[in-house]
Every structure is written in C-alpha cells, then in structure tokens.
Amino acid sequence: LMGVTGSGETTFTNLITNARLKVGHGLGSCTTEIQLAGLKLDGKDVVLIDTPGFDDTDRSQGDVLNQIATFLKQTYEDGRRLSGVIYLHRISDIRMSGSAIESFRLFKEICGDEAMTNVIVATTMWQHVDNVKAVEKEAELSDKYFNEAISRGARMLRHDNTESSAKAILRDLLRHDEEPKALLMQKEMTNERKQIPDTQAGKHLLDALDNLFRGLQKKLSSQDGEDQEMRRKIDNIEDKRRRFHMAIAVDILTRLISSAQMVNNWIPCTYH
Numbered sequence: 065l066m067g068v069t070g071s072g073e074t075t076f077t078n079l080i081t082n083a084r085l086k087v088g089h090g091l092g093s094c095t096t097e098i099q100l101a102g103l104k105l106d107g108k109d110v111v112l113i114d115t116p117g118f119d120d121t122d123r124s125q126g127d128v129l130n131q132i133a134t135f136l137k138q139t140y141e142d143g144r145r146l147s148g149v150i151y152l153h154r155i156s157d158i159r160m161s162g163s164a165i166e167s168f169r170l171f172k173e174i175c176g177d178e179a180m181t182n183v184i185v186a187t188t189m190w191q192h193v194d195n196v197k198a199v200e201k202e203a204e205l206s207d208k209y210f211n212e213a214i215s216r217g218a219r220m221l222r223h224d225n226t227e228s229s230a231k232a233i234l235r236d237l238l239r240h241d242e243e244p245k246a247l248l249m250q251k252e253m254t255n256e257r258k259q260i261p262d263t264q265a266g267k268h269l270l271d272a273l274d275n276l277f278r279g280l281q282k283k284l285s286s287q288d289g290e291d292q293e294m295r296r297k298i299d300n301i302e303d304k305r306r307r308f309h310m311a312i313a314v315d316i317l318t319r320l321i322s323s324a325q326m327v328n329n330w331i332p333c334t335y336h
C-alpha cells in the first residue's frame with residue numbers, strides 16, 4: 065500500500081487484518097516504518113505491506129523513498145514477489161496538488177510500466193464528499209492524472225472504507241491473470257546493482273529537487289535584496305538533497321560494516 069500521507073493506508077490494513085496499527089488523526093504524518101499485517105482471504109495467505117506516506121510532513125520524500133527501496137530490495141533478494149501494489153488517493157482532495165502529482169509520478173517510477181498491470185489506484189474518503197461531485201472528479205482523475213497508468217493496465221477502484229470494498233480490491237489483484245511481478249526499482253537495484261539515486265525513481269526525485277532549486281534561485285536572483293522566505297525554501301531543498309544522499313551513504317556503510325563483521329567472525333572459524 066502506497067499513497068500520500070493521510071490517504072488511508074493504515075486504516076485499510078487495520079480494516080481487514082487483526083492488526084491494530086496506529087492511525088493518524090492529527091495533521092501530521094503517522095506511519096514512520098514499513099509494517100506488515102496478514103489475513104486469510106479465500107483460502108490464501110495474504111500479507112499487506114503498509115508504508116509511510118509520501119509527502120510526509122516531518123520527513124522528506126527522499127527518506128520515504130529510501131525506506132521503501134530498502135524494503136523492496138530485501139524482499140526481492142529473498143525471492144518474494146508482490147502480487148500487487150495499491151495506490152490510495154483521497155477523492156476528497158479539492159484539487160490534485162503539485163505534491164500529489166509528484167507523489168504519483170514517483171510511484172510510477174518505482175513500479176515501472178511492466179508492473180502496471182498489477183497496480184490498483186483506489187480512491188478513499190468517499191464518505192466525506194458529495195457523491196455527484198466525487199463521481200465527476202473520479203472521471204477527471206482517470207482521464208487526466210491516472211490515464212497513463214490505466215493505459216498500461218492499472219485499474220481504478222473505489223474504496224468506501226468497508227471490509228467488503230477492501231477485500232474486493234485484494235481479490236481483483238489476486239484473481240487477475242497476471243503473475244506476481246518484480247517492480248522496476250527492485251530489478252534496477254538487484255539485477256543491475258544500481259544505488260537508489262541511479263534508479264529511475266531516485267533520478268526522478270533528484271531532478272524534481274533540482275528543478276525546484278533552480279526555479280527558486282532564479283526568482284531570488286531577479287529580486288533586489290535578500291528575501292528571507294525564499295532563502296529558507298532554498299535551504300530546505302538543499303537539506304532534502306543532502307539528507308537523501310546521506311541516508312544512502314549510511315545504508316551503504318551499515319552494509320559494509322555488517323559484511324566486515326561477517327568476514328571477521330568467519331576467519332577465526334576457518335582455522336579451527
């Protein structure tokens with residue numbers, strides 16, 4: 065389950081499993097770690113993977129991408145494949161904000177075109193909206209923002225926060241003729257041994273930050289005097305870029321240390 069923060073990933077997970085994962089009721093993001101919860105559906109063991117939402121209010125998009133990427137890589141190396149990916153989107157959002165568009169682009173880069181047949185875009189929060197307007201908005205979303213994904217095989221379904229609609233979404237993924245498929249980012253990191261910033265999703269995120277950075281710098285240079293607010297925004301983007309690289313460096317270092325420890329532990333044994 066992926067989506068922007070507050071789109072209802074954890075609520076979806078709790079609805080059909082025995083898990084009692086923490087749901088966010090305030091303005092801030094809630095889920096900070098990837099959490100798993102299982103259920104039995106039509107005799108099949110299903111594991112739901114609840115992820116921290118994109119556009120996290122406390123952490124950067126890069127931190128969330130790192131977390132998801134690390135988990136996806138591990139899963140793929142363990143030989144497990146995802147039967148499907150559910151992207152939740154709030155139908156109650158008045159408009160598709162820049163960050164919502166950006167989050168979905170990032171999601172598409174994580175999955176890649178080939179895995180789109182195993183993707184469901186599920187709209188949530190139907191209880192919060194006028195039904196007629198929401199149906200119009202749903203049509204606009206499928207024609208405009210999600211149409212490329214749909215043309216590659218993704219399906220758009222409604223989730224009305226009931227157990228039956230959540231199960232219908234899972235059944236759609238399980239019943240679908242497609243085999244579980246590796247996501248593009250999993251193949252890039254494992255088969256092509258790419259680091260996160262070199263994957264399509266990583267590159268996309270860095271490009272987006274660069275564009276933002278250049279735009280703000282241009283604005284700043286066209287102004288007389290120092291604009292404190294603009295300077296703060298630029299510093300914030302620089303900070304996000306640095307943290308994205310830093311998190312990856314820490315990850316690589318941790319792996320190196322643990323493999324060095326494995327070698328250390330192994331050498332004395334060979335002499336016995």
Ligand SMILES: Nc1nc2c(ncn2[C@@H]2O[C@H](COP(=O)(O)OP(=O)(O)OP(=O)(O)O)[C@@H](O)[C@H]2O)c(=O)[nH]1
Binds near residue numbers: 071188192225
């Ligand atoms: N009406 C309605 N409310 C929902 C639905 N899904 C979630 N909510 C509410 O939306 C809020 C956020 O839900 P969460 O499940 O924590 O959202 P999340 O996507 O896990 O958020 P992060 O963990 O921050 O990424 C909570 O108050 C939920 O009760 C839904 O389908 N319909």
Ligand SMILES: [Mg+2]
Binds near residue numbers: 088114
């Ligand atoms: Mg959550």
